[in-house]
Amino acid sequence: MTDEERYSETLFKKYQEHEALCNRCGACCGMLDGDPCEHLEKTPDGLYACDIYEQRFGLRKTIKGEPVLCVPIHNVLHKTWWGRARCAYIRRV
Ligand code: SF4
Ligand code: SF4
Structure with missing residues (x-):
């Protein structure tokens, strides 16, 4: 394995570890504010998932038709939003 391949593998493992922290509460997608x-x-296990996860970033809309900008979670960790306290990424900082 080359150094470049090892580096890519390490990055991918870090990405997976970061993704695995999410508890799938749905709070960052509006699950708690009445208009997700x-x-x-x-999902069948009672948790939440995005049905376009790999292409999620960009302008989306809520069930009621309101615009919502989907951004990486680290872009909103410092902001105030409904259900923020449930987020696993907030709890670990
Ligand atoms: S598009 Fe973004 S805001 Fe909408 S459910 Fe997926 S991750 Fe959540
Ligand atoms: S609020 Fe945090 S823990 Fe909950 S689904 Fe969103 S990213 Fe995952």
């Missing part, structure tokens, strides 16, 4: 993103779905 139209792409938020409840």
